[in-house]
Amino acid sequence: MKNSKQSFKQGCQSYFEQIELSPAELDRLQALPERQGAKGVTGEQPLYQKAQRPLWLAWAASVFICALALAWWLPGSQSLRIDLAQQIADEVVANHIKLKPLEVVSSEMGQVKRYFTELSFNPFSSQRLLGSWQLEGGRYCSIQGIDAAQLRYTDSQGQLHTQYQVPDSPRWLEAFASDEGAGGGVTTRFSAGYRVAMWREKGVLFANVSAP
Known part of the structure; x- marks a missing residue:
C-alpha cells in the first residue's frame, strides 16, 4: 500500500512538472506585452494571452484528473476506512x-x-x-x-x-x-x-x- 501511495504521488508530481513552463519560456511570455502592446497590429489577441488560455485549461484538467484518481484510490485504503x-x-x-x-x-x-x-x-x-x-x-x-x-x-x-x-x-x-x-x-x-x-x-x- 505504501508503494502504491508513493507511485500515485510521484505520478501526479511528474505530470504537473511536464506541463510547467521553463524559465526561458516564462521570460518570453512576459516580454511579449512590452513588444506588442495590449493588442497586435491586426487587432488580434497578444500571443501571451493565447498561451495563458491552454496553460490554464491544462492545469484545471490536471487537478480534475488527480481528484478523480484520488477519489477512486482512497476507498481501497484499509487504513482510511472507518470500521x-x-x-x-x-x-x-x-x-x-x-x-x-x-x-x-x-x-x-x-x-x-x-x-x-x-x-x-x-x-x-x-x-x-x-x-x-x-x-x-x-x-x-x-x-x-x-x-x-x-x-x-x-x-x-x-x-x-x-x-x-x-x-x-x-x-x-x-x-x-x-x-x-x-x-x-x-x-x-x-x-x-x-x-x-x-x-x-x-x-x-x-x-x-x-x-x-
Missing part, C-alpha cells in the same frame, strides 16, 4: 475499564429495567447470555452519542462482563448483521485485550465486553 464496529468496541471497552459505580444494584432484571425510565426502550435479557451469568445492576451510558443502558454481570468463575444496550439505528445496518432475534449473526472485535461481541436483537444493539 464502525471497531469504534464501538473501543468505546465500550474504555467504559468497561473505568468501572464506574452502578446506579441501580439488583439481580432482578425487572427491577433494573424499571430504573431506566429515560431510555426510549426497555432493557431486557438476551437469550444469548449464559444461564450461569449473574446480573449485578446497571447505569446510564451512551454509545456513539445515543443514550444506552450499561449492565454488569459476573459469571460462575467470578469474571466480570459488561453489557451495553442501545436502540437500533439505521447507522448500524452496514456494520452489523440483520436483526434476527437471538439467531442473528454476531460481530466480534477486540480492544485493549478485551473481546467485544455485538449483535442486533429485537430492535436493540447489544455489545458485550468479556474479560481478557
Whole structure:
C-alpha cells in the first residue's frame, strides 16, 4: 500500500512538472506585452494571452484528473476506512475499564429495567447470555452519542462482563448483521485485550465486553 501511495504521488508530481513552463519560456511570455502592446497590429489577441488560455485549461484538467484518481484510490485504503464496529468496541471497552459505580444494584432484571425510565426502550435479557451469568445492576451510558443502558454481570468463575444496550439505528445496518432475534449473526472485535461481541436483537444493539 505504501508503494502504491508513493507511485500515485510521484505520478501526479511528474505530470504537473511536464506541463510547467521553463524559465526561458516564462521570460518570453512576459516580454511579449512590452513588444506588442495590449493588442497586435491586426487587432488580434497578444500571443501571451493565447498561451495563458491552454496553460490554464491544462492545469484545471490536471487537478480534475488527480481528484478523480484520488477519489477512486482512497476507498481501497484499509487504513482510511472507518470500521464502525471497531469504534464501538473501543468505546465500550474504555467504559468497561473505568468501572464506574452502578446506579441501580439488583439481580432482578425487572427491577433494573424499571430504573431506566429515560431510555426510549426497555432493557431486557438476551437469550444469548449464559444461564450461569449473574446480573449485578446497571447505569446510564451512551454509545456513539445515543443514550444506552450499561449492565454488569459476573459469571460462575467470578469474571466480570459488561453489557451495553442501545436502540437500533439505521447507522448500524452496514456494520452489523440483520436483526434476527437471538439467531442473528454476531460481530466480534477486540480492544485493549478485551473481546467485544455485538449483535442486533429485537430492535436493540447489544455489545458485550468479556474479560481478557
